[in-house]
Amino acid sequence: xxxxxxxxxxxxxxxxxxxxxxxxxxxKFLGHMAHSVEGRWTIAAAIHEDAPVPVxxxxxxxxxxxxxxxxVADKVLSAWDxxxxxxxxxx
Numbered sequence: 001x002x003x004x005x006x007x008x009x010x011x012x013x014x015x016x017x018x019x020x021x022x023x024x025x026x027x028k029f030l031g032h033m034a035h036s037v038e039g040r041w042t043i044a045a046a047i048h049e050d051a052p053v054p055v056x057x058x059x060x061x062x063x064x065x066x067x068x069x070x071x072v073a074d075k076v077l078s079a080w081d082x083x084x085x086x087x088x089x090x091x
Contacts, residue, residue: 012080019079026075029082039063 019026039060046053062077 015080016076019076019082026072026079029075029078 039056043053043057043060046056
C-alpha cells in the first residue's frame, strides 16, 4: 500500500497498512463493528440541541450496515476498531 510522499498524512492509512501487513486477507476480522451507547447518546443530544453532526451520524450508521456483511471495507473498519491496532501509533 503506497502511503508516503503525500502532503497528507493519514493515521487511518497507517492502521490499514499495519492490519494488511499482519494478515493480507484480514481473515480474523469479521467485518462487524461494535457500537457504543455513547454514540447514540451523543447523536440524540445533538438532535435535541439542533446541532448537526453528520460525520458522527454516518460513522454510527456504518456500525449498523457492517452487521452481517463480509466485505473488505467492513473488515478494514473492523481492523481499525481492533484493540490490537488501537494501541498502534500513527507515524
